[in-house]
Amino acid sequence: MTDIGKTLQNARNEKHYTLDDLQQITKIQKRYLIAIEENNFDALPGDFYVRAFIRQYADTVGIKADKLLSELDEQAGKKKVEETEEEPTEAKTRTEAVRRQQQSSTPSQVSQSFDKFMHYLPTIIIVGVVVIIIGSIYFVVAGNKKEANQAASSTNVSISSDVSSSKKSSKKESSSEEVSSSSSKKESSSSSESSKSSKGQKITNTAVSGSRFTYSLTSPAKKNKIKFTSKGGSAWSSISVNGTANWQGTLQNGASHTVTLPEGTTSFNISLGNSNVTNITINGKKFDFLKENSTLTVRQITVNVANE
Numbered sequence: 001m002t003d004i005g006k007t008l009q010n011a012r013n014e015k016h017y018t019l020d021d022l023q024q025i026t027k028i029q030k031r032y033l034i035a036i037e038e039n040n041f042d043a044l045p046g047d048f049y050v051r052a053f054i055r056q057y058a059d060t061v062g063i064k065a066d067k068l069l070s071e072l073d074e075q076a077g078k079k080k081v082e083e084t085e086e087e088p089t090e091a092k093t094r095t096e097a098v099r100r101q102q103q104s105s106t107p108s109q110v111s112q113s114f115d116k117f118m119h120y121l122p123t124i125i126i127v128g129v130v131v132i133i134i135g136s137i138y139f140v141v142a143g144n145k146k147e148a149n150q151a152a153s154s155t156n157v158s159i160s161s162d163v164s165s166s167k168k169s170s171k172k173e174s175s176s177e178e179v180s181s182s183s184s185k186k187e188s189s190s191s192s193e194s195s196k197s198s199k200g201q202k203i204t205n206t207a208v209s210g211s212r213f214t215y216s217l218t219s220p221a222k223k224n225k226i227k228f229t230s231k232g233g234s235a236w237s238s239i240s241v242n243g244t245a246n247w248q249g250t251l252q253n254g255a256s257h258t259v260t261l262p263e264g265t266t267s268f269n270i271s272l273g274n275s276n277v278t279n280i281t282i283n284g285k286k287f288d289f290l291k292e293n294s295t296l297t298v299r300q301i302t303v304n305v306a307n308e
Helices: 004-014 019-026 030-037 047-061 065-083 089-103 107-198
Strands: 202-209 212-218 225-230 235-241 244-251 256-260 267-272 278-282 299-306
Touching: 004 030, 004 047, 004 065, 019 030, 019 047, 030 047, 047 065, 047 244, 225 235, 225 244, 244 256
Parallel strands: 212 299
Antiparallel strands: 202 212, 225 256, 225 278, 235 244, 235 267, 267 299
């Protein structure tokens, strides 16, 4: 039988992660991480969080979570069987009393119920026939009205179409000219905005403190796009905008995720759990964050956006 907590703890030690590092990466409270490593799953908020936290823990330390979750289900199943192995004596007694009561029903009671049903049967049949007749009359009348309305509407459409056809033909010519001119204006304005958003963009490192790095983004786009790509392994990443969490997740090898920042963003924070296999682009341009201490695995990045 697999010791789930011990397996996760050993994988964490191999990654050289402390519990504080793991709390920072996964955003799971440290007391819950300790409870998982001690197999004290009752200390977690509920079964959903037990499975979710184990999966996120396993993904972060680089082991497969499916085997651990299968073992967790097996342990939970055995515990449930042990708790329900013996039925309480009171429940057995109650079941036996109900069974005897059902067996004690006499044929006379069944006969009385049948007689009552036969007494009301003629009334039930008469009511059913009346309902059928009324329904048939309703559907016939509704069908006749529908045919009359369709005939009237088709006559009106033929008359109005002849009157409006000449007007529509003259309007189409003028509207087509207006549409062509407006579309050409939109194309030129959108192309100029896109070139302006990518031209002159610059990211500059302004401060370094341990695993925390601060950058300045100048000449940004109106809505900046941040793309995360994992190459060479799985990597956990998260991003928050103006102090509010926007997205977090674990990307498998070759997977990517794009986050579009809202217009007017002044700063955003990026947390990386495996920065050596994580690539980031901002508005399609590579963000080379590894040139500031490329040996770090876990890092916190703050980017201040200089909006003009």
